[in-house]
Amino acid sequence: AQSVAQPEDQVNVAEGNPLTVKCTYSVSGNPYLFWYVQYPNRGLQFLLKYITGDNLVKGSYGFEAEFNKSQTSFHLKKPSALVSDSALYFCAVTNVGGGADGLTFGKGTHLIIQP
Amino acid sequence: EPEVTQTPSHQVTQMGQEVILRCVPISNHLYFYWYRQILGQKVEFLVSFYNNEISEKSEIFDDQFSVERPDGSNFTLKIRSTKLEDSAMYFCASKTTGVVETQYFGPGTRLLVL
Numbered sequence: 206a207q208s209v210a211q212p213e214d215q216v217n218v219a220e221g222n223p224l225t226v227k228c229t230y231s232v233s234g235n236p237y238l239f240w241y242v243q244y245p246n247r248g249l250q251f252l253l254k255y256i257t258g259d260n261l262v263k264g265s266y267g268f269e270a271e272f273n274k275s276q277t278s279f280h281l282k283k284p285s286a287l288v289s290d291s292a293l294y295f296c297a298v299t300n301v302g303g304g305a306d307g308l309t310f311g312k313g314t315h316l317i318i319q320p
Numbered sequence: 321e322p323e324v325t326q327t328p329s330h331q332v333t334q335m336g337q338e339v340i341l342r343c344v345p346i347s348n349h350l351y352f353y354w355y356r357q358i359l360g361q362k363v364e365f366l367v368s369f370y371n372n373e374i375s376e377k378s379e380i381f382d383d384q385f386s387v388e389r390p391d392g393s394n395f396t397l398k399i400r401s402t403k404l405e406d407s408a409m410y411f412c413a414s415k416t417t418g419v420v421e422t423q424y425f426g427p428g429t430r431l432l433v434l
Contacts, residue, residue, distance in 0.1 A: 237420065248324075248411060249363065249425040256420045295363060307353060307365030307376055308423060 207232040209296050211311035218286045219319050226281040226314045228296030238279040239297040239308065240270055249295065255279060266290070286318045322346040324426035326412050332432045333402055341397045341429045343412030352395045353413040353423060354387065356380070363411065369395065402433045 208231045218224040230236055237256055241249040253264025260272045270281045279296060293315055297308040325344045333339050345352050354366040367377040369387050384406075386398045395414075399406055409430050413423040 239422070241425070248427040249413075251422050251424060254422060297363075307355075307368050307378065308363075309365065310363040312362040 207236075207298055207300060207309045209298050209309055209311035211294075211296055211314045213314050214312075215315040215317060217317045217319060220288050221285050224281075224283050224286045224290070224316065224318070226294050226296075226316060228279045228281065228311060229277050230279060230296070230298045231277065232298050232300045232309075234300045236277075236279075237299050238270075238272060239299075240264065240268070240279075240281050241295045241297060241310075243293040243295065243313070245292075252281070252294075288318045288320055291316055291318045324412055324414055324424055326410075326426040326429050328429060329427065330430045330432075332434065335404060335433055336401050339399050339402055339431065341399075341410050341412075341431070343395045343397075343414075343426055344393050345395055345412065345414030346424060347393070349414035349416050349424075351375075351415045351417070351421075351423075352387075352389070353415075354397045355411045355413065355425075356408040357411065357428075358405075358408045366397075399431075402431075404433050407431060407433045 210229045239254045240252040243249050252268050253262050255262050255272045263269045268283050293313045295313045296311045299306040299308050327342045352369040355363050357363045365378050367381045368375040384400045388396050409428045411428045412426040415421040415423045
């Protein structure tokens with residue numbers, strides 16, 4: 206069974222500072238990894254994904270994530286945080302099992318950017 | 321930009337009643353999903369649907385649940401006899417062909433069972 210761990214319930218960062226939201230995963234076979242963001246009372250918005258290739262993937266709103274196979278991690282990063290980045294962030298994984306695999310999500314990390 | 325839409329945005333029902341949640345996936349997408357998020361908890365996969373049949377389902381998706389694509393645009397989730405613990409946000413998602421494609425989520429339907 207596949208799983209995702211987001212060890213931090215909440216991450217607090219001052220505006221302008223770099224941010225990291227941690228994610229580790231467990232899956233059989235090759236992982237496909239995703240980050241989604243959820244604003245209050247809204248659905249999930251896709252940020253970025255890792256499928257194969259370069260371990261550093263870039264996504265929307267200046268976010269990027271680094272895939273580390275040996276550490277089974279896929280941490281989300283941004284060089285300079287904005288107050289508007291404050292939201293709930295979910296890491297998700299699926300494997301190469303077929304075209305209709307459901308995503309397994311982590312419990313989410315609240316990111317709070319302080320002005 | 322095309323979006324997944326869901327109706328209603330909120331639904332309140334009595335325990336034991338049937339509810340149908342509706343989704344309109346992005347028009348050229350072929351894979352469809354339902355997820356749920358109980359308040360304060362993580363998003364959980366319920367079911368995936370492709371080529372007019374269920375491709376995969378989780379342990380949560382028991383006989384109380386069913387999905388249907390009644391026409392060329394809608395994708396529905398039916399809960400036959402709701403329970404208190406079915407109260408959650410239900411998200412529909414869709415994607416085009418291929419494992420590498422991204423699932424795009426709708427805004428959700430908040431279901432409250434009293």
